[in-house]
Amino acid sequence: xxxxFAAGSVVEIVAEKEQTSTTSSTTRKxxxxxxxxxxxxxxxxxxxxxxLSIRSENSFKIHQDVWxxxxxxxxxxxxxxxxxxxxxxxxxxxxxxxxxxxxHVIIAHNGKCADRxxxxxxxxxxHSLLVVDFRPTVPEWGGKKMTLNSIYSLTVALQKNNxxxxxxxxxxxxxxxxxxxFVKNAPELSLITNQxxxxxxxxxxxxxxxxxxxxxxxxxxxxxxxxxxENLPQERVEEVTRLMLSSLEKSLGLAEGTIHDGLxxxxxxxxxxxxxxxxxxxxxxxxxxAAGGRAGVDGGFLYDADHGVGVCGDWxxxxxxxxxxxxxxxxxxxxxxxxxxxxxxxxxGLPPDGGKFKVSRAASGxxxxxxx
Numbered sequence: 001x002x003x004x005f006a007a008g009s010v011v012e013i014v015a016e017k018e019q020t021s022t023t024s025s026t027t028r029k030x031x032x033x034x035x036x037x038x039x040x041x042x043x044x045x046x047x048x049x050x051x052l053s054i055r056s057e058n059s060f061k062i063h064q065d066v067w068x069x070x071x072x073x074x075x076x077x078x079x080x081x082x083x084x085x086x087x088x089x090x091x092x093x094x095x096x097x098x099x100x101x102x103x104h105v106i107i108a109h110n111g112k113c114a115d116r117x118x119x120x121x122x123x124x125x126x127h128s129l130l131v132v133d134f135r136p137t138v139p140e141w142g143g144k145k146m147t148l149n150s151i152y153s154l155t156v157a158l159q160k161n162n163x164x165x166x167x168x169x170x171x172x173x174x175x176x177x178x179x180x181x182f183v184k185n186a187p188e189l190s191l192i193t194n195q196x197x198x199x200x201x202x203x204x205x206x207x208x209x210x211x212x213x214x215x216x217x218x219x220x221x222x223x224x225x226x227x228x229x230e231n232l233p234q235e236r237v238e239e240v241t242r243l244m245l246s247s248l249e250k251s252l253g254l255a256e257g258t259i260h261d262g263l264x265x266x267x268x269x270x271x272x273x274x275x276x277x278x279x280x281x282x283x284x285x286x287x288x289x290a291a292g293g294r295a296g297v298d299g300g301f302l303y304d305a306d307h308g309v310g311v312c313g314d315w316x317x318x319x320x321x322x323x324x325x326x327x328x329x330x331x332x333x334x335x336x337x338x339x340x341x342x343x344x345x346x347x348x349g350l351p352p353d354g355g356k357f358k359v360s361r362a363a364s365g366x367x368x369x370x371x372x
Contacts, residue, residue, distance in 0.1 A: 003044050005037035009197075011178050013251055015185035029253045030185055032174055042179075042198060047321060066094055070116035074105060076123070076307055087308055104335065107311045108328060111148060111274035114311075123307045125350040129281055130311070136219035138278035142357040146315055149219035150226055151275035154244050155195070157266040158259065160211045169263060170194075170213060173252045186251035188221040188244065210265060215244055222271065229273040237269050276363050277315035284354030301331035302349040310335065316349070319363045 016031040043049045055062060068074065078088045092099045107114050111132055118127040131145055138147045160169040171194065174181050179197050183189040195212040217240075225243070227236045245260040283299055300317035303310040312327040314320055338345040349355070 002041045005040045005042065005179060006177070007037065008034050008175075008177055009179040010035055010037040010040060010181070011174060012182040012184050013174065013186075030173070030251060032178075032181070035182070041322075043321075044199070046199070050321065050325065066099065068092060068094055068099070068117075070113040072120075074117050074121070076121045076309075077101070088306075090308070104308045104310065106331065107309070108313060108324075110146060110277070110313050110315055118309075121307070121309075123304045123309050125352070126302055126304045126307075126309060126311060128351060129302065132274075134274070135278070136223045138359055140359060142279050142359050144357065146281065146357065147278045148274045148315075149276050149278055150222040151190070151219060151272045152217035152222045152225070152240055152244065153270045153272060154215045154217070154241060155212065155268045155270075156215070156245070156259075156264050157210045157212050158263040159209060159265055160263075168254065168258070169211065170248075170252065170259070171211060173254070183248075183251050186247045188218055188247040189215060189251060190218045191216040192248065215248060217244060219275065222275070226273075227271065229271045232269065232271060241267055241269055277313075277319045278360055278363055279315075279357040280318070280360050281316055281349070282355055282358045283349040299349060300327045301334065303331065303334060303345070303347055304350060305345040305347045319360050323362075 011032050011034050014031045014033060016029050073093050075091045075093070076088060077091050087103050090102050090105045092102060092105075107117060107130070109117075110130065115127070115130045115132055118130055121127065129146065133143065133145045133147045134150060135147055136149050158169060160171060170192070171178070174192075177197075178194065180191065180193040182191050192213055192215045195214055196207070196210070221243075225236065225240050227233060242260060245264070246256065249256060249259050281302075283302075300323075301310060301312045302316065310331045312324070312331040314324040314327065317323040317327045317330075334348065335345075
């Protein structure tokens with residue numbers, strides 16, 4: 001399901017010193033520099049393979065394509081008249097009708113929707129950590145709120161091996177074995193990745209004449225050109241696509257229009273309005289003492305025992321797929337163990353016991369987050 005990036009397949013594109021030719025004209029050529037990929041992995045069948053694998057190994061029931069309104073889709077209904085001392089329950093509604101009643105609710109999400117889902121419930125301490133800022137940078141001390149940036153993702157199908165027109169494709173510049181490159185010499189971009197090489201066995205990407213690349217913008221660029229995420233105007237799509245491809249041409253030292261006018265066969269643009277967490281909540285109420293005496297709990301999730309609601313996500317541990325998965329695993333284990341031991345569950349990670357947001361060094365170090 002996951003595969004380690006091969007040595008030399010991850011690089012960074014940096015600016016080389018100015019070089020003056022014999023004609024006294026000055027050009028900038030990129031320097032392609034390999035970085036250590038020893039601990040870098042990717043999903044061989046895409047990110048969706050992780051939940052699909054979990055589903056295939058378990059018997060729980062999954063309801064897909066069910067819209068739960070952030071405004072009134074989740075309501076805390078407390079204890080029942082027949083069991084006033086029991087666990088409070090939650091009512092989940094869709095399209096104005098009750099979808100079900102549950103003992104626990106788990107929020108595996110962040111951003112405005114997660115904020116709204118909990119805003120009208122009595123779980124006030126938990127909700128206070130879901131309130132979010134959208135900014136391209138976060139202060140060195142970590143900030144007062146969860147901070148998410150925005151990122152544009154542009155996927156393009158590019159013609160390759162265009163020898164007749166003497167046009168160099170992207171692989172020709174960055175290297176034929178390169179899968180991912182962190183862009184350090186163009187402020188509008190952060191990363192490019194070769195989906196055809198990453199998913200070489202997938203039929204959709206197998207084409208001798210085309211390569212599929214995904215280009216991620218910088219957060220500052222996305223903020224400047226941000227539009228309505230669910231319905232980007234066509235003129236904004238065309239503008240952002242043109243600007244991102246122009247930046248890639250400059251980054252690779254290619255003539256203007258080389259990619260945009262000469263190689264692109266198809267493209268898709270998407271705005272990640274809540275792209276990457278720039279800070280991580282670090283609670284002081286972690287460890288075995290705060291976890292009811294049980295060992296192995298060192299944070300990475302939130303749990304409100306008074307109302308039976310938990311939160312997991314990458315912003316509680318590490319802004320990555322692995323961080324999101326591990327956060328969910330810890331929360332699940334915490335809840336299951338408490339149920340099996342049949343004792344009073346305790347809250348984890350909530351104010352006012354203390355804690356603060358800390359800068360995510362993982363996000364800033366990868367080039368997809370910024371500290372100011």
